[in-house]
Amino acid sequence: MGKTSVVLRLMDSGALGIIRVKGTQDLVQIAKALYAGGLYCLEITMTTPGALRAIEDA
Known part of the structure; x- marks a missing residue:
């Protein structure tokens, strides 16, 4: 997904969890x-220990 697509998806969603x-x-x-x-x-905040690994595993 390109940068433009990400921005458009964020704008369309109206909310960010x-x-x-x-x-x-x-x-x-x-x-x-x-x-x-x-x-x-x-x-997912990077203050969460192991966040990148959890994202990869998901």
């Missing part, structure tokens, strides 16, 4: 629940 948790054990389930609820644009 931000996930900040202390560990990754629930991160994927939280992201999937938000997505299922209609929140398609999510930010």
Whole structure:
């Protein structure tokens, strides 16, 4: 997905969910629940230990 597509998708969604948790054990389930609820644009903060690995594994 190109930069323009990302920006357009963010603008179309009207909302951005931000996930900040202390560990990754629930991160994927939280992201999937938000997505299922209609929140398609999510930010996972890099203050979450192991965030990049959890994103890769999802």
